[in-house]
Amino acid sequence: MDLKLSERYEDYREAVRVFLEEHRSVWRQPMADSDGRPSAAGRSWQALLIEHGYTCRTIPKQYGGHGGKADILESFIAAEEFHRVGAPTGLANQGISMFVPTLLECGTPEQKERWIRPTISGEIVWCQGYSEPGAGSDLANLQTRAVEDGEDFVVNGQKIWTSSAHFSDMMFVLVRTEPEAPKHHGISYLILSMDTPGIEVRPLKTMTGRAEFNEVFFTDVRLPKTQIVGERGAGWQVANTTLKHERGMLGDPGQANAMLGRVVAIMEEETLDGVRLIEHSGLQDRLLRLQARAQAMKLHGLRLLTHGLKGEDAGVARLIVKLNGTILNHEIAAFAIDVLGELGALYEDSPHLKDRGFWQTTHMFSLGLIIGGGTSQIQKNIISERGLGMPREPKPASKGA
Amino acid sequence: MEFGLSDEQRMLAESVRRFADQNVDAERLKALADAGETADTGLVEGLAGLGTLGIVTPEGAGGSAMTLLDACLVQQALGRNAVPAPFTASAILAPIALAAAASGGDWLPRLAAGEARIGVGLSEAAGRRAGTGIELDGERASGTARFVLDGVGADAWMLTTTDGGLILVDADAAGATCVALTTIDRTRSFAEITLKRAPVTLLMQPGADPTxxxxxxxxxxxxxxxxxxxxxxxxxxxxxxxxxxxxxxxxxxxxxxxxxxxxxxxxxxxxxxxxxxxxxxxxxxxxxxxxxxxxxxxxxxxxxxxxxxxxxxxxxxxxxxxxxxxxxxxxxxxxxxxxxxxxxxxxxxxxxxxxxxxxxxx
Missing domain, CATH: 1.20.140.10 (Butyryl-CoA Dehydrogenase, subunit A, domain 3)
Incomplete structure (x- = not known):
């Protein structure tokens, strides 16, 4: 146990602080234009972050990355400092977080050369075509088909939950190319331009009232057969290579704590019958319960960081993070709504709305995060099977002819 | 930056876990707990032999002056097997107080060796119920302390007073009586100690060390x-x-x-x-x-x-x-x-x- 940082890392923290202070005028500007695409300021900020290694740190220089070595502790310190002042941590579309790492692992030299630089700079925006109406938790059941026709693939089918599809230039997409093969072996990983004829994007309004996602329909969409990453039929394995890159992304273990701090500020200010909400014993008790859980998750993040620094697999401790983190954030938002009481029911442009509706939106959006990216039920399967060594659900007996 | 247990701490925990597995398997736990045996001599000697009973005790007093975290890792390993042996009071709480009070007499080495036991009553400091609390009158004390941890069969009791003092009472002091409280947990003992003008040692004057x-x-x-x-x-x-x-x-x-x-x-x-x-x-x-x-x-x-x-x-x-x-x-x-x-x-x-x-x- 030693929570102190060595001098080298204290110096690094200081350098991050100086950097953030120096470039405040850049990152205080909106990072996206009204259509959702990276703004000019967003791209300038991204360029600065790459130059200093605060993003795209390990992506080779020849492809426009920083070309540095991974250093988990430096990344952790940088994340802490960025969050402390509320500075954006760089462009965050799925092209950068998922497609680029996949290309680095499985792409041809030409593909890397062509796509990585404009993607990480924010010039080209990508969306991810994975989920389908019939392939959610059971993703490998996807049915969108690509059929060979001369030098082309012809794609027909539908994707759903496609964030940013309405302003993306390109899509990386999983499609079934070998319908006769077992379901995990009949999938290919393709890339296509969103302005190809036959693609229709329909916004999907969520419970927040905003269109955060889309449905994407493909009708006889043609693309050259060369626009494939990895082998034909190996798309499932190609897509899964990205998963190991997630190790580097620890997220911010202090996020729940910071959110709770904002709730405390409301409780110290708002009154009911002249009594501050912070002195209301029922709310106080709920606050204290959440405080303990938020502290535990923050410290748990430090424990995982330590495992990472030692190159150890944290086992079940790592597998619980998505489940616990998303539920905790949602419950903190739900608590904030209760703290606001009737004010918590206000929305959109109503008079008396607090924090521009942040808590209302967060309460709903964070429910989506419990479901997305592997539902809580899928997480519990993973924890019990991979973490606790319990048996997999037996396959249903096939219905005999 | 390291947030985790050291190799030494992992070894310590592992050694106590092994001791507990060897000495308190499911059969033995059943035998001891069903007999209401909460301070089996063999287990106490074994824990003393491992050095765990003097884990936070200063080196000069027969201990190894380790940290509360080390002591708590031992506690966790005991909890894993529900080991029916007094530890929390005699090996953590009493030594911390005696070392701070600097008036522990020869208690510290005897606790560390497993030759003596002290029951500790802090329940009233956490929240006092009606009918409890100990009042100090010069060098004598009167009143009741409940849920004195590991208190049955102890050689002395360390108790808090209503004005924030800390006293030590010999088990054979005149005017001191001990009633065992039967709880659902048969692996540890809890006592109600009643004092009627019993002679006590004042470990800490009320307010002398507010921390x-x-x-x-x-x-x-x-x-x-x-x-x-x-x-x-x-x-x-x-x-x-x-x-x-x-x-x-x-x-x-x-x-x-x-x-x-x-x-x-x-x-x-x-x-x-x-x-x-x-x-x-x-x-x-x-x-x-x-x-x-x-x-x-x-x-x-x-x-x-x-x-x-x-x-x-x-x-x-x-x-x-x-x-x-x-x-x-x-x-x-x-x-x-x-x-x-x-x-x-x-x-x-x-x-x-x-x-x-x-x-x-x-």
Missing amino acids: LLPRLLAAGRTALAFDSLGACERMLERAVAYAQERKQFGRVIGSFQAVKHLCAEMAADLEPCHSLCWYAAYAAAAYPEEFELMACHAKAHMGEVGQFVARTATEVHGGMGFTHEMGLHYFFKRIGVNRQLLGNPDQVRQHAAALQGWRRAG
Whole structure:
């Protein structure tokens, strides 16, 4: 146990602080234009972050990355400092977080050369075509088909939950190319331009009232057969290579704590019958319960960081993070709504709305995060099977002819 | 930067776990607990032999002057097997107070060697019930202390007074009586000590060291949190193992998601508790200004998680979990008593609110 940082890392923290202070005028500007695409300021900020290694740190220089070595502790310190002042941590579309790492692992030299630089700079925006109406938790059941026709693939089918599809230039997409093969072996990983004829994007309004996602329909969409990453039929394995890159992304273990701090500020200010909400014993008790859980998750993040620094697999401790983190954030938002009481029911442009509706939106959006990216039920399967060594659900007996 | 246990700490925990596995398996636990034996001589000697009874005692007084975190790792390993041996009072709380009071006489080396035992009563400092409390009158004291931990058969009792002092009473002092309180937990003893103008040793004058009682209370709460952490780990392990043996509908029940998800929920709740407990214990020396609050968080949160795990692990065992034979109930009960001792979660959260300056409105 030693929570102190060595001098080298204290110096690094200081350098991050100086950097953030120096470039405040850049990152205080909106990072996206009204259509959702990276703004000019967003791209300038991204360029600065790459130059200093605060993003795209390990992506080779020849492809426009920083070309540095991974250093988990430096990344952790940088994340802490960025969050402390509320500075954006760089462009965050799925092209950068998922497609680029996949290309680095499985792409041809030409593909890397062509796509990585404009993607990480924010010039080209990508969306991810994975989920389908019939392939959610059971993703490998996807049915969108690509059929060979001369030098082309012809794609027909539908994707759903496609964030940013309405302003993306390109899509990386999983499609079934070998319908006769077992379901995990009949999938290919393709890339296509969103302005190809036959693609229709329909916004999907969520419970927040905003269109955060889309449905994407493909009708006889043609693309050259060369626009494939990895082998034909190996798309499932190609897509899964990205998963190991997630190790580097620890997220911010202090996020729940910071959110709770904002709730405390409301409780110290708002009154009911002249009594501050912070002195209301029922709310106080709920606050204290959440405080303990938020502290535990923050410290748990430090424990995982330590495992990472030692190159150890944290086992079940790592597998619980998505489940616990998303539920905790949602419950903190739900608590904030209760703290606001009737004010918590206000929305959109109503008079008396607090924090521009942040808590209302967060309460709903964070429910989506419990479901997305592997539902809580899928997480519990993973924890019990991979973490606790319990048996997999037996396959249903096939219905005999 | 390292947030985790050192190699030495892992070895310490492993050695106590091995000792507990060798000496208190399920059969032995049943035999001892059913006989109400809470201070088996062999176990006490064994723990002394491992050096655990003097773990926080200063080196000059026969101990190894290790940290509260080290002591709590021992507590966790004892909780894992519900080891029926006095440890929390004699090996953690009494030595901390005696060393701070600098008037421990020859108690410290005798405690470390397992030759003497002290029961510790802090319940009134955590929250005093009507009919309890000890008043000091010169060198004599009168009144009642309840839930004196490891108090039955102890050689002396360390008790708090209503004005914030700390006293030590010999078990054979005139005017001192001890009544055993039977709790659901048969692995540890709890006593009610009544004093009628009994001669006492004043360890700390009221107000002389305003941090001592809060620190003791925090140390006690942290130790109990670790005890429940260990007991919960064992209950989860047993539930997972049982779910892979027991068959229904032609499959092991651990292959049903309904059962797997119960186990996953236990693991998900329990894993972050390690970090929370570690930090609370570590704060005692490293961040003393945070210690009290973090001990409250660890105690209250572990109380809630403990209740969930104790119930859920029993449920996974089905009807068998409910039987005396299966022996799960020793852990269920130990966790249940830990939850109430030195303040239940609701009480402890109120304390945590007060520590942050949030007073309670009427």
